[in-house]
Amino acid sequence: MLETGSPAPEVVLENTDGQAVRLSDHRGNHAVLIYFMRSTSCPVCNRHVQDLVRCRDELAADGVQVFVAVPEDRQEAAAWKARRGVPFPVLIGRRGTPHEMIGLSRKVFGALQQSGSILIDSQGVVRHAHGATMPTSGYDKKGIIAAVQGLRAGASG
Incomplete structure (x- = not known):
């Protein structure tokens, strides 16, 4: 898992249109928040995405671009995005899942997302x-808010 204060790794994901999305493409422009769903069928994760949708105007006002990363393939991810009306870009992995790329998978009796x-x-x-x-426990709203407030404080300081 990534550590706070460390440089972000060069991660290349794909959106549901098959276009490459590089985290480095956003440097110098805005902050990036990626929420990693356990799966698109997880009701808890879907509630967390809906909370991010409710907060999107505030996040955008703070210069934060939100992405949702899912472990499913492009076709499933696109269908889920359309069915749920998700306004954020939905990302998938190019090789493996986005979760594996940043260390969000564990090996416990097989792979656990x-x-x-x-x-x-x-x-x-x-x-x-x-x-x-x-x-x-996967959605740390208080932690996200505190980190976004820290971005704001850093921008004004």
């Missing part, structure tokens, strides 16, 4: 990193 979130500032530094095996 985790959920979590990372916030990377506009300079490419991880400002929030959280992961959990239980979906109920």
